[in-house]
Amino acid sequence: THGRVTPVSSEELARHNTREDAWMAIRGKVYNVTRYMDFHPGGVDELMRGVGRDATKLFDEVHAWVNYQQLLIKCYIGPLRTVVKMDS
Template sequence: MGADGKLYTLAEVAEHNHSKDCWLVIHGKVYDVTKFLEDHPGGDDVLLSATGKDATDDFEDVGHSSSAKAMMEEFYVGNIDSSTIPTKVKYTAPKQPHYNQDKTSEFIIKLLQFLVPLLILGLAVGIRFYTKSASA
């Protein structure tokens, strides 16, 4: 296609998103990979799913060979205007209330609050039956 060095916006590149016309953005460069779709070892779906965004991370995650990277130059059509690519938003977890890691002591207190009155009641009933049966 030739290295004319034209500057494209992401919106312009995103218009080329089907099997008859497929462009990708990788490392700030725009590539027309339409002719390569059938020959791509990962299948054409992989390339088609990478249209309309910066596909650099997808490209690098696969670990392409140096010959594959050299082959890309024949598909180069220009550069991407980086100001048109949305910046990645860092995930921030929502604020949560403080977590008390020592729940054991709280559990023991609640358990004792339940068991101690039962123990006292049982002891009182037991003493009453014992004194009744001892006097009879």
């Protein structure tokens, strides 16, 4: 999947919420963190709290300074596609 960028909906993101298939959105970008899991200095359980969803807040609460873009450069999937509701 190297070099391919695919927009991801929040529904699609939510389907990848397991230890073996873990996606995570940070600041509008979706990453496949499955392979990073074992290397996370904060441990697997902590990282798992953020999978399948937008983990920006969790991430920033713990370590807003961490350069995740660089660490996860090979794990990037694509932008989180946000749906704008026109009604209500």
